[in-house]
Each structure stands twice: as C-alpha cells, then as structure tokens.
Amino acid sequence: MEQIKDFINIISAPQISFTAIILLFFFIFPPNDLFYKIHRGLRIHKLWTKGGGITIFSFLTIFFIFGITDQNFRMIVTKPDNVPIVALLYLVVFFLWFSLKQAYDNDKRIDEGKGPNEAEDAKQKVLVWPDLVYIELIAMVSVAALLLVWAVALGAPLEEPANPTVSPNPSKAPWYFLGLQEMLVYFDPWIAGVLFPTVIMLGFISIPFLDNNRKGSGYFTFKERKMAISIFLFFWLVLWIFLITTGTFLRGPNWNFFGPFEYWDKHKLVALTNVNLSELFYMVWQNKQLPSNILLREMPGFLLVGAYLGLLPLILAKTLFKKVYERLGPIRYSVFIIFLLIAISLPIKMYLRWGFNIKYLVSIPEFFFNI
Amino acid sequence: MSDSNKKKEMWEKIQKNQIFRAIFRTGGSITTHKQRVLVTLNNVFLHLHPVRLPKHAVKVKYTWCMGGLSFFIFLVLTVTGILLMFYYRPTVEYAYGDIVDLSEQVPLGLMREIHRWSAHLMVITVWLHMFRVFMTGSYKPPREFNWAIGVILLVLTMLMSFTGYLLPWDQLAIWAITVGANMAKATPFIGSAGPGSSLLAIGDVNFVHSASDAGFAMLGGRFVGEGALLRFYVLHCIGLPFVIMLFMIVHFWRVRKDGGISGPT
C-alpha cells in the first residue's frame, strides 16, 4: 500500500508525469498518417470503444476510491472548492471518450462509403415542439436537481474574514486560472498573466481562419482532421486541464510540488539554484565576468529567442512542416507558427528549468524585462 | 370511465375559457401538425428555435446540450444573484458579515450555495460546449464569427466568476484576487511592475507608477481594499452581465443566421 503511494507520489512529479504525457500523447492522438498507423498498430484506438470507455472509467474510479482512503489525498480532493475539479476531470474524460467514440465510428462508416451517422439522421426532419422542447426540459430539470443536491450536500466555503496582513500559504487563484498561476513558476507575470492569456484568446479566435481543411464540418470525425484535433487536444488537455489539476491538487505551501499522497509540509525545502542564461554563458562556460553592457550581457538570450521566433519558422516550413506550409500558404502559416511556438515555449521553458536550472533566457531586471 | 370523461370535459372547458385563450394563443391540446408549428412560432422564447430541425441536431449525443445548459445555468445565476443582492452590501465593513448572516439567518439560505456551484458549473459547461463545437468542426465556415463570439463569451464567463470570487471578502477571496492583480500590475508598459513602464517617463517623472497603472485601475487602489470591492461588485452585478447578455444575443442570433446547428452537408 505505502509503496504504491510512494510510487504514485514520485511519478506524479511534473518532471516525470509531464514527460510521460508528452511522449504518449502523439500515439494516443496521432497528428499525422505515420503516427496514426502506429496508433492503430498498437491498438490504441480500442480506447474509443465501449470496452475502452469502461476500462478508462474503472481506472479513474479505482484511483479515486484508493486515494480517498489516504488522509492527505482526502483532504485536498474533498475541499468544497476542489470538488468541481474532480467533476471536471470525470466530465472531460467522459466527453473526450464520447466524442472520439463517435468520431471513430464515423470514420469507419466513411471508409465503408456510408457517410457519417449524422448524415443518416439528418435525412429525417423533426419539429421543435415537442421533440426538442422535451429534451431541453429534461436537461434543465436534471441540472436544476443536480444543483439542488450539490447545494444541500456541500456548503459554500467561507474562510476567516479578509486580513491584508496575513497571506495564506499557498495563496491560489480560482481553479480555472490555476493554469496561468502554474505558468508563473516558469515565466514572469507579464508573460504568464498578460501575454499568454492574450495569445490564448487570439489563438482560439483564429482557429477557424487557420484551419482551412473544409472536411469534417458538422459531424464527429478524427481521421479527416487528425492534425487539427491533435493540436487542439494538446493545448486543451496537456497545457490546460493538466496544469490546472497540478496547480490545484499538487501545489502546496510555497507553491512547492507535493505528491497526491504527500503531507503538505510548510517547511519542505527545495533547493533553488536557478541561474540565468547570461550567467551560464559568461561565468560558467567562459569563466569571465558578466559584461556591464546590458545588450552585450543579454546577447545570447536575444539571439536564441530571435532565432526561435524568426529563424525556426523558416526552417520548419522547409522541413517538418513542409506540407502544412503548402496547405496554409505564407500568411496563415506565419500566424499559425508564431502562436504555436509561443505556446510551445512553455514546455521548453519547463525543461530548461528542470534540466539546466535556467531561470531566464533574457534577464533585464532594470526594465522588468525577463523571458 | 366516467372519471376520465369528466376530466376531459373539464379540460375542454378550461380551454374555451377566455383567460386561457388570451394566454395560450395556440390553444391547449396540441395534436395537429399545424398546432405544433404554431406553438413554436407563437411563443417568443421558443421562437429562438426554428420550427423544424434535422434529426441529428436535436440529439443529445451531437450537441451534448452544453450551449443550452450554459445559458440555463446563466439564468439560474441571474435569479439567485438577484436574491443575494437583497442581503449583501459591498463594503469592507459589512460584506463578510452579510455572507455569514446569509447562511445563519436567512430561511432556506441555499441561494449562496446554488449561486457558487452554478458559477463553477457554468465555467465547466462552457468549456465542454467549446470542446463539442471543436470536435464537430462547427467553427468552420460560415460559423467562424460565431466561434469568435464564443471565445469572448468564454472569457466573459471566467471574468464573471473571477469578480464574484472577491465578494465574500474572506481570506480565500482577497488573496486569490491579489494573485490576479499582481499579474495586472505586470502588464507591459501600463503596469508599474511590467516591462517598459519605466520608459514612459520624462526625466525623473514616471507616468506609470503604482497609483496610476493597470493594477490600480483594476483595484481602485494599490491593494485589494474598499475600492476593489466596489469595482468588482459593480462589474459583477451590472457591468459584465450586461456585456455578456449582449454577446449572447449576437451568439444566438448567429446560430440561426448561419443556418442553424451545423450538420453534414
């Protein structure tokens, strides 16, 4: 028992769990034909069948039932404000399965030349009264009942009166913003709290204008939209739901990481030996002093960031993303690749931190400008 | 036998009653095709819908009902929110005590619970609605614009939740908002702790400082205090609901104008 808990504590550290998720991700949600073949070969598509669904749910439920027996786990999961996130986890997993099951069923039908299930249904017309109205009624009544039960069962939390002189440790934003707060570990507030939200919003708005694949509109399908779905799910599942879950359940005092079965020890010490790229470049690698000229000092960082955003898109257009470039054309491709690279900078920064203890690539505290 | 006959007679009588006819234009028992069509057309709320739909569009497995439920939960929030406003005063002096009274003094004091859990639930249903729209490719032409409206609705939903979070004025509230306000203070150029703000100065005179920056505009002060509470209250109860309703109107209108619920062509 204890060994299992220790094991889960260890593998849930972001270094390990995040890496595992990224490695597995593209086999579960293949972005192109190559991965799709392996995905089929490994029979991962079986996840999106009835049997697969039952398996996923059993695992999730067994994990929670097993977890609830642990005092530390129970304490975080049953905190009233955290209950929605447990619900969210179940709902996200359920609807992920539900949409992909229909998508894979449709893919099969399309392969057989039959067209998606929705097309079959659409041949028939129904009247809003009563066919839609009663579905809406049932949905509304069920949700109202759910809310009533929830409200009776769980009181809304109220802590001590506000006290500006005593800050709780950790102080957490509301759970739907914890993805952003988690990014604060790796980026300064102006990036995590201002740049990223703006880019996320603009990025989402631009999806319909970037995705010029006309197939797969108005029915569930995976095969016809592999790349779009894979990228979307990467952001939504890995960089959003995963970060929120980590931020809620696994971040304790001083925003230190704690495994799900670990006691939140306020005195847990984590060695912080973070350095900036400039220090690494001049002092460690060349044994010199830091140049006093800011521009010179930060030159390595500027070059790196410049190459990442300026050069890499060009290289990718000629190599890995050749087909994407051909399909999107120069303007769409530029917008797409900049959004993508900005988003991917988050995992990159995570690994720079974990692997090399790098805090900032460019660090000009004089102007609060740190990347 | 005679019992059910009597009931039928009663029902017919009621339907002929002038008051009943005045309220329900289509009449009571809706049996014919024409009446079913008229019900939808005659009712201002139902007439958000078209009269006839392809069958896939009414199936729960296609829409998951998530858009409709988001709207329903929004209505629940509006009703419970109005009830809460009867008791709640947005000042540092009273806010916390009013919340305590709400659960201790008010009979059937479930409104705060329903309001809070609905708020959480709405964030979830809106996310899932977006996820459904993505998975069915429903953002593709001609629905690009409605997707953009949707993204704004999503942001507004989260802002509604965020502004409401401060109102109980407990430790959870002010420190969660402090985390957010610190981010606003770091906005490039217009935040006092953001990159570039020190460039906006003439000589020694800084234009962007802790009493004139984005964080100050958000909080109405340097810290989360009286000013912030009032601002968040007004935004939460009047400002944001007004804006979100505007966007919802456009959203629903566009669902219809873009050809109704998407489907295979």
Ligand code: HEM
């Ligand atoms: C307050 C939040 C929102 C409300 C109340 C709302 C409501 C609705 C409703 C009632 C529908 C009809 C179909 C359905 O129920 O699925 C709909 C459709 C749609 N919504 Fe939303 N929505 C919201 C947020 C969003 C968001 C966040 C997005 C996307 C980013 C979005 C994009 C769309 C699109 C593209 C359609 C058309 C779907 C189709 O034709 O299949 N909406 N919305």
